[in-house]
Amino acid sequence: MDQESLFGQPSGGFAQSADTAVGASLPGQNLFHTHAGSPLAARMRPRSLEEVLGQEHLLGPGKPLRRLVEGSGEASVILYGPPGTGKTTIASLIAASMGQQFVGLSALDSGVKQVREVIEHARKALIAGQRTVLFIDEVHRFSKTQQDALLAAVENRTVLLVAATTENPSFSVVAPLLSRSLLLQLQPLEDADLWRLVARAVEDERGLAGRISIDEAAVETLVQLAGGDARRTLTYLEAAAEAVADGQRLTVDTVRDNVNRAVVRYDRDGDQHYDVVSAFIKSIRGSDVDAALHYLARMVEAGEDPRFIARRLIVHASEDIGMADPTALTTAVAAAQAAQLIGMPEARIPLAQATIHLATAPKSNSVIEAISAAQSDVAQGKIGHVPPHLRDGHYSGAKQLGNAVGYRYPHDDPRGVVAQQYLPDQLQGVEYYKPTGHGAEKRVADYLGRLRALIRGR
Numbered sequence: 283m284d285q286e287s288l289f290g291q292p293s294g295g296f297a298q299s300a301d302t303a304v305g306a307s308l309p310g311q312n313l314f315h316t317h318a319g320s321p322l323a324a325r326m327r328p329r330s331l332e333e334v335l336g337q338e339h340l341l342g343p344g345k346p347l348r349r350l351v352e353g354s355g356e357a358s359v360i361l362y363g364p365p366g367t368g369k370t371t372i373a374s375l376i377a378a379s380m381g382q383q384f385v386g387l388s389a390l391d392s393g394v395k396q397v398r399e400v401i402e403h404a405r406k407a408l409i410a411g412q413r414t415v416l417f418i419d420e421v422h423r424f425s426k427t428q429q430d431a432l433l434a435a436v437e438n439r440t441v442l443l444v445a446a447t448t449e450n451p452s453f454s455v456v457a458p459l460l461s462r463s464l465l466l467q468l469q470p471l472e473d474a475d476l477w478r479l480v481a482r483a484v485e486d487e488r489g490l491a492g493r494i495s496i497d498e499a500a501v502e503t504l505v506q507l508a509g510g511d512a513r514r515t516l517t518y519l520e521a522a523a524e525a526v527a528d529g530q531r532l533t534v535d536t537v538r539d540n541v542n543r544a545v546v547r548y549d550r551d552g553d554q555h556y557d558v559v560s561a562f563i564k565s566i567r568g569s570d571v572d573a574a575l576h577y578l579a580r581m582v583e584a585g586e587d588p589r590f591i592a593r594r595l596i597v598h599a600s601e602d603i604g605m606a607d608p609t610a611l612t613t614a615v616a617a618a619q620a621a622q623l624i625g626m627p628e629a630r631i632p633l634a635q636a637t638i639h640l641a642t643a644p645k646s647n648s649v650i651e652a653i654s655a656a657q658s659d660v661a662q663g664k665i666g667h668v669p670p671h672l673r674d675g676h677y678s679g680a681k682q683l684g685n686a687v688g689y690r691y692p693h694d695d696p697r698g699v700v701a702q703q704y705l706p707d708q709l710q711g712v713e714y715y716k717p718t719g720h721g722a723e724k725r726v727a728d729y730l731g732r733l734r735a736l737i738r739g740r
Contacts, residue, residue, distance in 0.1 A: 322520035323513045325488045326479075331375060335475040335512065337368055340466050347372065347466055350444075353379035358436050358443035360421065360460070362451050363468025366511030369446035373417040376444055383407055383414040385441075390420060394431050401435040414441045421445035422454035429456045436462045470510025477501055479512055480519055490519075494526045499534040507541055559594060567602045571641035578630075578637050588629040592618035595636050603640060604649035606721035613639045644721025652715040659709065666706025701739040711738070 328334050331341065331351050340347040346357060351372065361369040377384035385400050404414035418424065435441045436459065443463060447454060451465055471479075480501050483489035500522070508515035522540045526532045558580055565573035581591055592614070599614040617636035621629035675686025690700045705712065713734070717727040734740075 321517065322483060322489060322523075323516040326483050326486065326516055328371060328375075334368060334371060334375070335479055336471040337372075337468055340468065346464055350442075351375045351379055356439065356442070358439075358441075358445075358463040360443075360445045360447065360451050360455060360463045360465050361468060362447050362449075362465060364448060364470055364511065366508075366513040366515075367468040367470060368512070369468060370417075370419065373415075373444040373446060376442075377415045377417065383412055384417065385414060386417045386419070388419045390423060392418075392428075394428050397428055397431045401431070401440060404435065404441045408440055416441040416443050418443065418445045420447065422447040422449040422451070426456055429459050433458050433462065471512055472510075473505050476505045476508055476510070476512065476515050479515055480504060483516055483519060490523055493528045494523055494530055494532050496532040497534060500532050500537050503534050503537045504541075507537075559590075562591075563594060563598055563602075566598055566637065566641045567645065569641055569645065571638055574637050574641045575634065578634060582626075582630045582633075588621040588626055588633060589618070591633055592621050592636075595633070595640060598640055601650045602645055602647055603643045604646045605717060605723040605726055606644040606646035606648075608722060610640050610643050644723070646718045646720050646723050648715060648717050648723065655714045659712070664708055666708035668706065669703050671702075672704065697736075699733065699736050701737060704737070 331348070334341065337347075339345075341351070342348065347359065350357070350359065361372060363369060374384075383404070385404075387396060387400065400414070400416055404416070407414055421429070432441075432443060436443050445455075445463070451460055480496065484494065484496055485492050504515055504518050504522070507518055518537070518541045522532055522537045525536055525540050558577055562574060562577035562581065565577060578591065582588075595614040596611065596618055599611040603610040613636050617632040620632040624632075670684045671687060671689040673680075673685035675681065675689075681687055690702050692698055692700050692702075694700075703710070715730070717723045717730060719727055
């Protein structure tokens with residue numbers, strides 16, 4: 283990549299990777315080339331802060347991001363949020379307000395060499411009194427080495443960094459770069475914002491220029507399908523509008539005929555993956571069967587590996603239900619085996635059955651509490667020696683060592699239980715398992731005290 287391609291106009295790759303349905307045309311730099319044949323989402327990019335929809339929590343008066351957009355801010359920022367929420371728009375508005383140098387890099391086609399070239403050029407420009415705004419799209423795709431190459435330039439303010447990412451920066455951006463930047467989280471657009479966006483796109487000369495009208499039910503459907511994503515809203519609107527003749531109305535039926543389903547925002551390797559499965563498990567734990575089925579459906583629709591879902595159900599069956607309903611684990615394992623045998627799409631049915639069983643089952647975390655407490659003691663060195671009568675006696679010379687001598691066989695007693703020491707001396711009297719009174723575990727709780735008293739000779 284030569285100097286000319288780094289400075290002035292961004293590469294074609296960057297221009298194509300713009301991350302929002304809105305943006306700005308910058309003086310003399312043509313960052314976002316549009317023409318009559320450009321997608322509606324590209325043509326409708328805002329040209330000023332007043333046209334930006336949503337993100338009031340970041341763009342309100344006096345907020346750091348607004349100061350940057352208005353040209354008075356100094357801090358580098360990392361913009362974190364889902365697609366179509368305005369990250370690239372805000373970056374372009376910052377560059378426009380600075381009125382100086384804007385350099386765009388995409389993590390998909392830039393290496394350490396390009397980063398260092400940008401910084402060196404920015405250092406020379408700073409000496410001449412020009413500030414460089416460096417926009418990095420998809421910064422989570424930068425390697426650690428690439429991110430480290432930015433540190434000194436960001437700290438010394440050689441460049442004003444504006445980085446955009448759809449992934450949680452806590453996991454994808456190195457800590458030193460995070461500490462040198464403001465982390466600003468953008469939210470999905472509200473329904474009201476998307477309604478205004480559709481109305482603007484229908485009437486604006488850059489959009490559909492009033493050649494059609496649109497029913498409220500059609501707007502409602504577009505907004506519902508878009509899921510808070512401005513770019514997706516405009517893409518769906520454009521697809522539906524192409525089927526409507528000039529002067530006609532765009533109806534909900536036309537939308538449904540041309541946009542057949544919502545695209546689920548769900549990156550199997552990213553933040554949404556963890557957020558949705560977390561909500562899935564927490565809904566089961568909270569016994570909200572309807573919420574659990576909703577999150578299951580989102581994972582299924584997004585193409586999540588059914589084996590991953592099944593593994594989470596198996597863990598949950600023991601962790602959060604356990605002895606309150608021992609059959610929950612059986613159901614979860616059976617669902618996992620069924621998913622392995624039959625595959626998708628049919629595997630969604632046993633997975634749903636297991637989800638319903640687990641969500642409606644009585645809950646107890648006594649199993650995980652018990653094993654965690656036992657492990658904690660072991661980790662702290664509370665181990666002790668295995669009592670001699672419990673040691674292995676199946677080898678020559680064992681009895682001479684006292685191993686297995688005096689062991690009492692429980693089945694010799696009519697009750698099937700005998701008084702006998704099982705724990706090491708150091709742990710005598712410890713009680714790890716503490717059953718609740720929920721579901722089937724109540725029966726265990728009712729007799730466990732008597733069982734322990736008999737075993738321990740109390």
